[in-house]
Amino acid sequence: MNGAYGRSRRFAWLEKDNVIGYVFLAPFLIFLFLFMILPIFQGLYMSFFDWNALTPPAFVGLGNFQTMFGEVDFWSSLWHTVYFVIISTLPLVGLGLAIALGLNRSFRGKTIARGLFFFPYLLTVSVVATIWRWVLQEHFGLLNYYLGKLGAASLKWLGDPNLAMISIALATLWWTVGFNVVVFLAALQEIPEQLYEAARIDGATPWQLFRHITLPQLQTSLTFVFITQIIASFQVFGQVNVMTGGGPFGSTRTLVQYIYEQGFKYLKMGYASAVAYLLFAIMFVCTALQWKLFSNDNDE
Amino acid sequence: MINDNLLRRSAGRHGWKGLIFLAFLWLAALLWILPVLWMISTSLKPETMVMTLVPQWIPPVVTLENYVRALQKAPIMLWFYNSSVMAVCGTLLVLLVDAMAAYSFARIRFAGSKLLFIITLCTMMVPSQVTLIPLYLLFNRFNLLNTFWVVILPRASAAIGVFMLRQFFLGVPVELEDAVRIDGCSRYGIFWRIILPLARPALAALGIFTFVWSWNDYLWPLITLSSKEMYTLPIGIATLVGYFARDYGMLMAGAIIASIPTLIVFLFFQREFIQGITTSGLKG
Numbered sequence: 001m002n003g004a005y006g007r008s009r010r011f012a013w014l015e016k017d018n019v020i021g022y023v024f025l026a027p028f029l030i031f032l033f034l035f036m037i038l039p040i041f042q043g044l045y046m047s048f049f050d051w052n053a054l055t056p057p058a059f060v061g062l063g064n065f066q067t068m069f070g071e072v073d074f075w076s077s078l079w080h081t082v083y084f085v086i087i088s089t090l091p092l093v094g095l096g097l098a099i100a101l102g103l104n105r106s107f108r109g110k111t112i113a114r115g116l117f118f119f120p121y122l123l124t125v126s127v128v129a130t131i132w133r134w135v136l137q138e139h140f141g142l143l144n145y146y147l148g149k150l151g152a153a154s155l156k157w158l159g160d161p162n163l164a165m166i167s168i169a170l171a172t173l174w175w176t177v178g179f180n181v182v183v184f185l186a187a188l189q190e191i192p193e194q195l196y197e198a199a200r201i202d203g204a205t206p207w208q209l210f211r212h213i214t215l216p217q218l219q220t221s222l223t224f225v226f227i228t229q230i231i232a233s234f235q236v237f238g239q240v241n242v243m244t245g246g247g248p249f250g251s252t253r254t255l256v257q258y259i260y261e262q263g264f265k266y267l268k269m270g271y272a273s274a275v276a277y278l279l280f281a282i283m284f285v286c287t288a289l290q291w292k293l294f295s296n297d298n299d300e
Numbered sequence: 301m302i303n304d305n306l307l308r309r310s311a312g313r314h315g316w317k318g319l320i321f322l323a324f325l326w327l328a329a330l331l332w333i334l335p336v337l338w339m340i341s342t343s344l345k346p347e348t349m350v351m352t353l354v355p356q357w358i359p360p361v362v363t364l365e366n367y368v369r370a371l372q373k374a375p376i377m378l379w380f381y382n383s384s385v386m387a388v389c390g391t392l393l394v395l396l397v398d399a400m401a402a403y404s405f406a407r408i409r410f411a412g413s414k415l416l417f418i419i420t421l422c423t424m425m426v427p428s429q430v431t432l433i434p435l436y437l438l439f440n441r442f443n444l445l446n447t448f449w450v451v452i453l454p455r456a457s458a459a460i461g462v463f464m465l466r467q468f469f470l471g472v473p474v475e476l477e478d479a480v481r482i483d484g485c486s487r488y489g490i491f492w493r494i495i496l497p498l499a500r501p502a503l504a505a506l507g508i509f510t511f512v513w514s515w516n517d518y519l520w521p522l523i524t525l526s527s528k529e530m531y532t533l534p535i536g537i538a539t540l541v542g543y544f545a546r547d548y549g550m551l552m553a554g555a556i557i558a559s560i561p562t563l564i565v566f567l568f569f570q571r572e573f574i575q576g577i578t579t580s581g582l583k584g
Contacts, residue, residue: 020487021410028401035457036423039434102325116329122562124516126538127555140351186578238518242538276429
């Protein structure tokens with residue numbers, strides 16, 4: 001590397017840029033090492049110990065993982081998480097794309113319309129959860145009132161184990177779809193207009209334009225949004241914690257809520273670390289699978 | 301008011317199909333903002349008018365009593381102050397640390413640069429839950445739990461900002477630096493006087509993004525801040541939901557107060573914020 005400068009290589013490590021490079025990098029490296037790299041390895045290490053922060057840690061090997069696979073609560077929170085990923089990701093990507101396609105046209109008040117969809121993203125999760133607890137309230141809630149007008153029965157949105165997770169997904173859709181819309185809009189605006197013009201001259205229908213120009217051109221951003229969305233959904237926590245606290249009857253307890261309870265309520269630090277690493281492994285596999293899937297699509 | 305004339309003109313521009321489409325789009329946009337309007341409406345109603353079986357969108361009597369009550373019953377202004385200090389300090393720290401690291405990765409050749417950059421990128425893939433408990437124990441060992449430090453410091457270890465700024469620095473022409481260098485300007489001089497001023501748009505985007513993200517952060521402050529006096533606004537609001545579960549007027553007032561700073565930041569720096577999303581988004 002230093003050879004490029006054409007100087008003596010014997011004292012390469014003394015080369016001025018070497019020092020300056022590290023001087024500029026030092027603050028970040030210290031933070032990265034202390035608060036990221038060290039904890040990453042420590043978490044893995046801890047997952048092999050029984051560690052309650054009060055008594056000395058005891059080595060249990062893969063015991064925590066064995067315990068985990070035998071716990072009913074673990075399996076149910078894993079299932080709730082997967083269920084949430086499924087019911088939240090498709091609407092968040094699909095509706096995000098639909099809204100972006102709509103907003104991509106030119107019309108008066110476009111900026112305002114974009115702002116309205118994006119606005120909830122600026123709110124903090126406990127505010128979002130507070131609003132939706134009010135909207136979904138059984139007796140005085142907006143949603144039940146207007147559904148009632150349409151002839152539907154009042155529903156216990158957050159109190160019914162079958163509905164609670166759907167309610168949380170609804171609030172999440174409202175809260176974060178604007179982010180995906182912005183990413184899609186940016187990608188849509190990159191598509192050269194000539195592509196559409198040429199196809200229109202050949203008599204392509206709007207559906208054909210979408211299928212053969214828009215979708216392929218959006219491939220990169222679709223992959224990106226899909227993957228980040230699934231990763232984000234696997235990590236759902238705040239909405240659950242404020243809206244239901246994992247209830248009713250544990251029906252909305254997700255993996256992160258489970259980690260939080262085991263680690264900070266029952267002080268099972270080693271066990272909670274093991275669950276965190278399992279969550280990491282699942283997310284990693286999902287991401288890898290999707291990359292493979294989408295890049296195969298590309299080759300066709 | 302949509303009069304006949306305007307309707308016909310719009311139809312001429314968009315076509316009838318386009319008009320139906322637009323109406324649908326605006327309806328959706330309105331529907332999207334309804335929960336926020338309902339929050340504002342509730343926050344302005346007297347306590348006795350909040351729970352009604354038929355929703356009243358326009359409060360019959362407008363009052364600020366919910367806001368007063370929120371400020372009296374909970375240390376909201378203290379939480380506001382805590383949130384501000386943590387978000388502002390965190391953002392400044394991230395900007396300085398990330399800009400220096402990004403400049404180093406983008407422009408300086410040194411042994412190990414590539415490897416360190418790859419390691420940095422890899423850390424972006426690790427979910428925060430993995431480091432949650434070890435980080436908590438680390439801060440516990442140094443007796444820093446329940447202080448500003450525990451919230452501010454770990455933010456500077458996120459690699460996304462370094463990555464974003466590095467992309468930007470790579471686009472700055474090298475000739476500009478070479479010219480100043482020949483005039484005898486040091487690396488530090490180049491960084492402070494040439495690179496940082498040039499990078500203002502990128503720094504603004506990262507700064508605004510970091511501020512909003514810090515202000516809205518939830519899980520980490522929830523775990524590390526244990527006393528009411530140290531809470532950030534999001535954590536404080538979440539505890540109010542537990543204590544005053546049925547006092548929706550007050551909860552909505554508190555929620556609005558908690559949302560003001562990020563809204564102001566967004567209104568002033570819309571373009572930079574959107575830019576931050578798209579650059580960190582598409583090229584991440």
